[in-house]
Amino acid sequence: MAIATVESSTITAPKVEKDRQTTRAPYPNYKIIVLDDDFNTFEHVAKCLITYIPKMTPEKAMELTHQVHFEGLAIVWIGPQEQAELYHEQLLRAGLTMAPLEPE
Template sequence: MTRATVTTTGTATRSATLLERAPYPEARVVVLDDDINTFQHVVECLVRHIPGMLTDRAWDLAHRIDGEGSAVVWTGPLEQAELYHQLLAAEGLTMAPLQRD
């Protein structure tokens, strides 16, 4: 948190302290291509561990991982990103380090 002081002028001088909140850190969860995991396994892991992940979207991501070498599978608050990163890694997916925004 940072503090800023604001002074108003006129018949009276008043000083107020405003608190500005720094934005909560965000991160991207990135899955890397490997020669170990099958498309089916990647899809099942994404659907199981990433909230709101639909099967069609998971298949699209699996193809992107295979074709481009990696794909961002989730972006959001750092603490949640850490959890999803750990869950996917525990399933045997090859993970890039968390990428902070």
């Protein structure tokens, strides 16, 4: 009768470095992009930007509105995702044509 022999082997866990540092990556910022369309007036777009985007001046709103008209789009705000979602939804509800939110 043959007896099977089993060699014992030691299983070792991977070594964990004690000096391991935790790296923290910042949350990404999101861009709010207004797109050109054929039905919103300059005045309406500028008024919406002033109403819903914090610290938007009338001059900056008109500059961005012209950019939307002549270049087809403008990035009107960049910041944290939660705020970006709010401002994006408000502009969308006001009737502006919006690109989907995208990380910066």
